[in-house]
Amino acid sequence: MDREKVLIDLIAARHSKRAFLGEPVPRGVMESVLVAAANAPSGKNTQPWRVEIVEGETLAALSRKLCARFDVDTPPTPDYAYNPDPEPPEFIERARACGHAIFSHKGIDRHDRVARREHSRENFLFFNAPLVCIFHLPKPSERGNFLDLGMFMQNIMLGLIAHDLGSCPQASIASYPDVIRECLKLTENRLVVAGLAVGRPDPDASVNEFVPQRLSLVEYAQWHS
Numbered sequence: 001m002d003r004e005k006v007l008i009d010l011i012a013a014r015h016s017k018r019a020f021l022g023e024p025v026p027r028g029v030m031e032s033v034l035v036a037a038a039n040a041p042s043g044k045n046t047q048p049w050r051v052e053i054v055e056g057e058t059l060a061a062l063s064r065k066l067c068a069r070f071d072v073d074t075p076p077t078p079d080y081a082y083n084p085d086p087e088p089p090e091f092i093e094r095a096r097a098c099g100h101a102i103f104s105h106k107g108i109d110r111h112d113r114v115a116r117r118e119h120s121r122e123n124f125l126f127f128n129a130p131l132v133c134i135f136h137l138p139k140p141s142e143r144g145n146f147l148d149l150g151m152f153m154q155n156i157m158l159g160l161i162a163h164d165l166g167s168c169p170q171a172s173i174a175s176y177p178d179v180i181r182e183c184l185k186l187t188e189n190r191l192v193v194a195g196l197a198v199g200r201p202d203p204d205a206s207v208n209e210f211v212p213q214r215l216s217l218v219e220y221a222q223w224h225s
Contacts, residue, residue: 010158010161010162011158013161014157014158014161015210015211016167016168016169017127017166017167017168017197017199017201017208018122018127018168018205018207018208018210019127019128019201019202019205019207019208020127020128020129020130020166020197020198020199020200020201020202021128021199021200021201021202022128022130022199023130023199023200024055024130024131025055025130025131025165025198025199025200029163029165030053030131030198032159033156033159033160033162033163034051034156036155036159037152037153037155037156037159038152038155039155040148040151040152040154040155041148041151042148042151042152043144043145043148046145046148047148048137048138048141048145048148048149049135049137049148049149049152049153050135050136050137050190051133051134051135051136052133052134052136052184052186053131053132053133054131054132054133054134054184055130055131055132058183058184059126059130059131059132061183062132062179062180062183062184063124063125063126065176065179065182065183066124066173066176066179066180067121067124067125069175069176069179070120070121070124071121074176076175076176077175077176077177077178078174078175078177078192079139079174079177079191079192079193080146080174080191080193082171097212097213098212098213101210101212101213102119102207102210102212103116103119105206105207105209105210106119106206106207106210120172123170123172123173124172124173126170126173126195126197127168127197128199128202129168129197129198129199130198130199131197131198131199132195132196132197132198133156133195133196133198134173134180134184134192134194134195135149135152135153135192135193135194135195135196136186136190136191136192136193137149137190137191137193138189138190138191139188139189139190139191140191141191146193149193153169153194153196156196157169157196160198164200165198165199165200165201166198166199166200166201166208167196167197167198167199168196168197169194169195169196170194170195170196170197171193171194173194173195174192174193174194174195177191177192180192
């Protein structure tokens with residue numbers, strides 16, 4: 001198989017996994033992926049990203065504390081706004097369609113508030129992933145720094161697929177950045193951006209077959225000659 005097809009197939013194969021087997025991710029594999037991912041471009045080679053690799057009891061403790069906040073309906077206090085306010089109507093429409101699609105895939109009725117809440121809570125359980133990456137930037141950071149971090153994260157996700165591992169990027173866990181800073185001993189000048197659940201996808205979990213609908217090429221690309 002030629003190199004071009006391998007790379008294109010790898011990119012096309014990346015979809016979020018939401019159920020993992022408990023087997024550990026070998027440290028050597030994770031380190032090799034991170035080293036390769038660091039070749040991501042960044043403005044003037046600033047490389048603003050930092051990542052905490054969380055496993056074992058530290059991961060369990062972090063999950064417990066995040067769930068404790070979620071369970072008592074603590075209002076989110078993220079370090080940054082993910083979407084503009086007001087949100088563009090097309091963003092709202094696509095998010096709503098994606099939500100309806102995954103609930104339907106999981107057999108959750110749209111009026112079943114208990115099941116929908118449990119669905120949201122799974123984020124703070126990291127979908128049973130044995131390893132989680134927590135990404136952070138310096139305060140203050142600007143849009144370009146987030147762009148750089150996004151390319152670094154994408155490299156990691158693609159590198160994991162090459163090792164038959166899956167992942168799920170999670171902006172949701174950044175809802176409680178103070179919990180993350182406390183658990184991981186990060187200073188107040190660090191801006192918590194997102195998490196990444198990592199592990200061997202559970203082949204028997206139907207949720208891992210869910211792929212949200214993508215826009216067609218003509219909806220997001222325009223040629224100029």
